[in-house]
Amino acid sequence: MNLKIAVLAGDGIGPEVVLQAKKALHAIGVMFDHDFIFEEALVGAVAIDKTGTALPEQTLNLCLNTDAVLFGTVDNKDNQDTNLNSEKSPSQGVLKLRKELGLFANQRPIKTYSSLVPFSPLKREIIDGTDFIIFRELTGGIYFGDKTLNKDKTKATDLCQYTQEEISRITHLAFQAAQKRKKKVTLVDKANVLETSRLWRNVVQQISLDYPEVALQFLYVDNAAMQLVVNPKQFDILLTENLFGDILSDEASAITGTIGLLASASFGTTKALFEPLHGSFALAKDKNIANPIASIVSAAMLLEHFGLQTEANLVYQAVQKAIDYNVVTMDLNPGTNFGTHEVGTFISNFI
Amino acid sequence: MNLKIAVLAGDGIGPEVVLQAKKALHAIGVMFDHDFIFEEALVGAVAIDKTGTALPEQTLNLCLNTDAVLFGTVDNKDNQDTNLNSEKSPSQGVLKLRKELGLFANQRPIKTYSSLVPFSPLKREIIDGTDFIIFRELTGGIYFGDKTLNKDKTKATDLCQYTQEEISRITHLAFQAAQKRKKKVTLVDKANVLETSRLWRNVVQQISLDYPEVALQFLYVDNAAMQLVVNPKQFDILLTENLFGDILSDEASAITGTIGLLASASFGTTKALFEPLHGSFALAKDKNIANPIASIVSAAMLLEHFGLQTEANLVYQAVQKAIDYNVVTMDLNPGTNFGTHEVGTFISNFI
Numbered sequence: 001m002n003l004k005i006a007v008l009a010g011d012g013i014g015p016e017v018v019l020q021a022k023k024a025l026h027a028i029g030v031m032f033d034h035d036f037i038f039e040e041a042l043v044g045a046v047a048i049d050k051t052g053t054a055l056p057e058q059t060l061n062l063c064l065n066t067d068a069v070l071f072g073t074v075d076n077k078d079n080q081d082t083n084l085n086s087e088k089s090p091s092q093g094v095l096k097l098r099k100e101l102g103l104f105a106n107q108r109p110i111k112t113y114s115s116l117v118p119f120s121p122l123k124r125e126i127i128d129g130t131d132f133i134i135f136r137e138l139t140g141g142i143y144f145g146d147k148t149l150n151k152d153k154t155k156a157t158d159l160c161q162y163t164q165e166e167i168s169r170i171t172h173l174a175f176q177a178a179q180k181r182k183k184k185v186t187l188v189d190k191a192n193v194l195e196t197s198r199l200w201r202n203v204v205q206q207i208s209l210d211y212p213e214v215a216l217q218f219l220y221v222d223n224a225a226m227q228l229v230v231n232p233k234q235f236d237i238l239l240t241e242n243l244f245g246d247i248l249s250d251e252a253s254a255i256t257g258t259i260g261l262l263a264s265a266s267f268g269t270t271k272a273l274f275e276p277l278h279g280s281f282a283l284a285k286d287k288n289i290a291n292p293i294a295s296i297v298s299a300a301m302l303l304e305h306f307g308l309q310t311e312a313n314l315v316y317q318a319v320q321k322a323i324d325y326n327v328v329t330m331d332l333n334p335g336t337n338f339g340t341h342e343v344g345t346f347i348s349n350f351i
Numbered sequence: 352m353n354l355k356i357a358v359l360a361g362d363g364i365g366p367e368v369v370l371q372a373k374k375a376l377h378a379i380g381v382m383f384d385h386d387f388i389f390e391e392a393l394v395g396a397v398a399i400d401k402t403g404t405a406l407p408e409q410t411l412n413l414c415l416n417t418d419a420v421l422f423g424t425v426d427n428k429d430n431q432d433t434n435l436n437s438e439k440s441p442s443q444g445v446l447k448l449r450k451e452l453g454l455f456a457n458q459r460p461i462k463t464y465s466s467l468v469p470f471s472p473l474k475r476e477i478i479d480g481t482d483f484i485i486f487r488e489l490t491g492g493i494y495f496g497d498k499t500l501n502k503d504k505t506k507a508t509d510l511c512q513y514t515q516e517e518i519s520r521i522t523h524l525a526f527q528a529a530q531k532r533k534k535k536v537t538l539v540d541k542a543n544v545l546e547t548s549r550l551w552r553n554v555v556q557q558i559s560l561d562y563p564e565v566a567l568q569f570l571y572v573d574n575a576a577m578q579l580v581v582n583p584k585q586f587d588i589l590l591t592e593n594l595f596g597d598i599l600s601d602e603a604s605a606i607t608g609t610i611g612l613l614a615s616a617s618f619g620t621t622k623a624l625f626e627p628l629h630g631s632f633a634l635a636k637d638k639n640i641a642n643p644i645a646s647i648v649s650a651a652m653l654l655e656h657f658g659l660q661t662e663a664n665l666v667y668q669a670v671q672k673a674i675d676y677n678v679v680t681m682d683l684n685p686g687t688n689f690g691t692h693e694v695g696t697f698i699s700n701f702i
């Protein structure tokens with residue numbers, strides 16, 4: 001197989017972890033005679049520094065002309081600002097990329113590795129065995145609705161909107177995933193308050209009739225935030241809208257205690273993007289201490305997406321081996337001898 | 352002191368737990384020569400059954416003509432419905448009550464009792480010592496903005512809106528509370544995406560200048576959902592808008608593992624309402640097994656609100672004694688000899 005992959009390494013530890021993901025893909029390519037061509041482009045704070053914008057035209061064009069995007073991390077420096085200028089915000093670059101590539105479905109697998117359960121803030125009996133996927137709608141809702149601020153800056157609005165079509169396309173993906181798993185979809189909404197949530201319920205309920213072997217359950221978002229902490233094992237596929245997905249997927253990754261292992265994939269009709277969940281972790285940059293596993297896992301998700309399941313499984317197995325042999329970075333073993341590079345090399349050698 | 356208190360016991364275990372709260376208030380009244388006059392009214396599913404609406408006119412009028420509302424619980428039966436009819440939804444009754452009484456500030460203290468830390472899903476070292484208050488804006492935001500559904504039911508919208516004034520009044524309360532505590536306010540928002548969040552940041556930042564001894568920190572809501580699980584002890588006052596407050600306050604109560612002990616207070620300019628956090632727990636109704644402590648704690652918050660701090664402290668001490676002596680219901684001790692009534696009686700006797 002021939003694949004042209006856009007590599008958007010971004011800020012902080014992005015470049016060094018993405019490098020390890022490329023190594024893993026390279027190993028797979030050699031072994032199976034696939035041709036992976038990587039093309040690099042700027043995104044995030046580094047792009048702002050060099051071009052004045054978080055998502056330069058050139059980067060977007062590259063992504064539009066490749067089969068998939070391997071994404072690193074972008075700075076969230078704006079976190080402590082009050083003056084969030086759209087043009088210069090890495091977040092806005094991320095949102096624009098999602099919209100332009102039409103990446104409407106974000107998938108985030110939440111899975112624990114039994115030997116790493118001690119890293120979880122939750123007790124073993126609660127977290128061990130957790131294995132679900134969050135399907136987050138990624139190009140609709142309040143993220144992309146009209147925003148207003150009146151002239152004297154005393155009143156602001158954000159519009160949340162959803163269409164049947166936007167709900168429908170991700171819902172089908174969620175049910176199809178459930179069919180291959182534990183056959184349960186939990187729709188998280190706030191239907192006792194929001195009109196958009198009621199539309200979600202109706203559309204999802206309707207679609208569920210096409211998948212009679214999959215059970216559908218409704219859960220209010222406040223209750224879901226509780227259930228993730230008290231009983232995360234109950235979930236199989238958790239389906240939700242954009243903002244709820246943002247909140248719940250970060251909570252869900254926190255309960256595992258090992259965010260350095262988690263990745264996500266975002267799909268559109270024609271495009272797909274793969275990235276680690278963790279942030280840019282600027283303090284760790286270039287110190288060879290960042291955990292490359294999440295980025296490597298995101299590369300495995302890329303392989304899966306293109307139907308290369310055997311290849312993806314080899315990557316997952318190599319990751320499991322690294323964990324079994326304790327060839328891990330200091331976030332998982334404070335006294336480790338292994339850095340970003342060594343863990344990445346172990347994994348690509350093992351493939 | 353003379354106080355006229357509207358009692359809205361509601362559904363499920365509401366009536367029996369509120370009864371224990373009234374007993375505690377009665378004991379205080381006798382001891383300090385206060386005159387507490389209770390007037391009962393219907394709310395929730397029971398009100399729908401008897402009058403066709405979740406918040407009858409009569410109930411609202413009573414609340415408008417009393418000093419405070421002692422609230423029980425209402426059914427959330429609509430949870431598994433797709434057809435959420437506004438008129439008949441207990442949730443809508445709750446929202447209307449908040450709006451009509453102008454209860455713009457919801458306060459939810461999250462505190463752990465050291466001996467009950469084993470009930471938490473979190474590890475002891477993470478949860479023990481947690482003590483913060485969530486200030487949730489309660490009458491604005493997407494809860495009360497315009498909602499639309501187009502004719503062919505293919506598109507829905509919800510408008511989130513905030514004014515400077517709405518943000519300002521709760522922010523002052525939050526900073527005043529912080530002054531008396533650990534002097535830290537964390538504003539939770541999504542300012543990298545939402546215009547309303549940016550307004551929150553600007554208004555809160557401005558107001559913080561009036562409270563130079565209080566530290567202000569900004570936190571994105573997705574990060575806040577993580578931090579509550581990995582490091583809840585970092586918080587003192589967590590200030591946020593309506594929907595984020597809904598989600599985070601339920602997550603925050605879940606991490607304590609003892610929701611049967613937690614209560615909340617909602618304040619307006621002239622009115623106040625006090626209630627346990629737990630739901631109506633219909634299965635436990637009339638079995639004398641429901642934990643009355645949260646409702647009793649809500650009564651203590653009522654006393655505090657009217658400046659009766661000594662009285663409130665006596666109630667808190669009596670609750671602590673019940674916990675110390677293990678005079679608790681089966682949610683806290685499966686083999687207990689004590690029911691709702693016995694725990695309530697122990698506490699009011701101890702006052």
Ligand SMILES: CC(C)[C@H](C(=O)O)[C@@H](O)C(=O)O
Nearest residue numbers: 091092094095246543544573
């Ligand atoms: C950077 C930000 C806009 C983004 C979001 O809120 O979607 C991030 O938090 C995420 O979850 O990928």
Ligand SMILES: CC(C)[C@H](C(=O)O)[C@@H](O)C(=O)O
Nearest residue numbers: 192193222442443445446597
């Ligand atoms: C019943 C419902 C409308 C309400 C809310 O969402 O505010 C409840 O969840 C709460 O938190 O008090």
